[in-house]
Amino acid sequence: xxxxxxxxxxxxxxxxxxxxxxxxxxxxxxxxxxxxxxxxxxxxxxxxxxxxxxxxxxxxxxxxxxxxxxxxxxxxxxxxxxxxxxxxxxxxxxxxxxxxxxxxxxxxxxxxxxxxxxxx
Amino acid sequence: xxxxxxxxxxxxxxxxxxxxxxxxxxxxxxxxxxxxxxxxxxxxxxxxxxxxxxxxxxxxxxxxxxxxxxxxxxxxxxxxxxxxxxxxxxxxxxxxxxxxxxxxxxx
Numbered sequence: 001x002x003x004x005x006x007x008x009x010x011x012x013x014x015x016x017x018x019x020x021x022x023x024x025x026x027x028x029x030x031x032x033x034x035x036x037x038x039x040x041x042x043x044x045x046x047x048x049x050x051x052x053x054x055x056x057x058x059x060x061x062x063x064x065x066x067x068x069x070x071x072x073x074x075x076x077x078x079x080x081x082x083x084x085x086x087x088x089x090x091x092x093x094x095x096x097x098x099x100x101x102x103x104x105x106x107x108x109x110x111x112x113x114x115x116x117x118x119x120x
Numbered sequence: 121x122x123x124x125x126x127x128x129x130x131x132x133x134x135x136x137x138x139x140x141x142x143x144x145x146x147x148x149x150x151x152x153x154x155x156x157x158x159x160x161x162x163x164x165x166x167x168x169x170x171x172x173x174x175x176x177x178x179x180x181x182x183x184x185x186x187x188x189x190x191x192x193x194x195x196x197x198x199x200x201x202x203x204x205x206x207x208x209x210x211x212x213x214x215x216x217x218x219x220x221x222x223x224x225x226x227x
Contacts, residue, residue: 035216037164045156045164045207045218059214062121095163104211106154106169113163 002026002109004096009114016086016118022079022096022111030054030074033099035107036081038092038116046092049081053102064090086118122146122210124219132227137198141222143191143208152212155184155193158221159204167206168193198224 008020022034036048049060049070058070069082079096093115097107123146133139143153151171156164166175168184171191181196195202203226208219 037218044221045158045209047209047216047218050214050216061215100166100169104152106166106175106211107156107164107209108166108169108175110163110165 002098004098004109004111006094006096006111006114009094009116011117011119012086013120014087014118017082017084018086018116020081020083020094020096020114020116022081024077024079024098027098027109029072029077032101033103033105034070034072034079035097035099036068036070036079037095037097037107037110038090039095039113040089040092043092048094050099050103051079083116086116088118090116091118092116121215122149122213122217124208124210124217126206126208126219126222128222129220130223130225132225133198134227135198135200139195139198139224141193141206141224143186143193143219145189145191145210145212148188149210149212151187152210153184153186153191154209154211155182156207156209156218157202157204158207164207 051058051070067085071080093113095113098109100106100108153171155168158164172184205221205223
């Protein structure tokens with residue numbers, strides 16, 4: 001079945017770095033755009049970034065631009081999120097999600113999420 | 121950036137009620153509007169995409185309408201499993217912003 005599973009979350013000090021991964025299975029990963037979305041404790045959903053199916057184009061929300069980098073390895077069906085210069089406000093559950101198509105569409109499959117805590 | 125607002129922020133309703141949630145965009149987004157349901161401790165679930173298209177597997181009591189700046193999600197007859205938080209999201213232009221959510225509670 002179609003599945004996404006995130007990994008790499010944990011506790012990191014402010015200013016530190018963390019790398020998240022999202023393993024995809026059950027669909028042709030290389031033909032779909034992919035997103036990262038986060039949810040701070042008790043808060044709503046925040047869209048972070050989208051990467052096109054071929055990895056060529058990427059878009060970010062301003063709050064993470066220049067600190068986070070999304071990438072994908074279509075040969076390994078894996079999505080990545082490199083997070084640098086982490087701040088306390090980055091504490092959240094991070095979800096990867098599949099676009100229904102190549103973009104401008106619904107996020108139809110979500111992973112269970114991985115928790116990132118930024119604290120000294 | 122396009123700002124999304126939702127009303128009401130919370131809503132109490134009874135089983136069998138017809139419920140409507142409104143989402144408004146700060147500028148026209150055509151029909152690039154999605155609706156999600158999230159239950160406590162669970163992953164968001166896509167209900168409606170392109171403003172009015174029902175995602176596969178979603179019960180037909182859910183429907184969406186609207187275009188431009190004003191959109192609605194309607195649940196025709198509330199079931200016990202529908203009590204959750206509902207989010208709209210615009211995918212017209214990045215950043216693909218979500219609304220703040222509407223929490224639907226049992227009356």
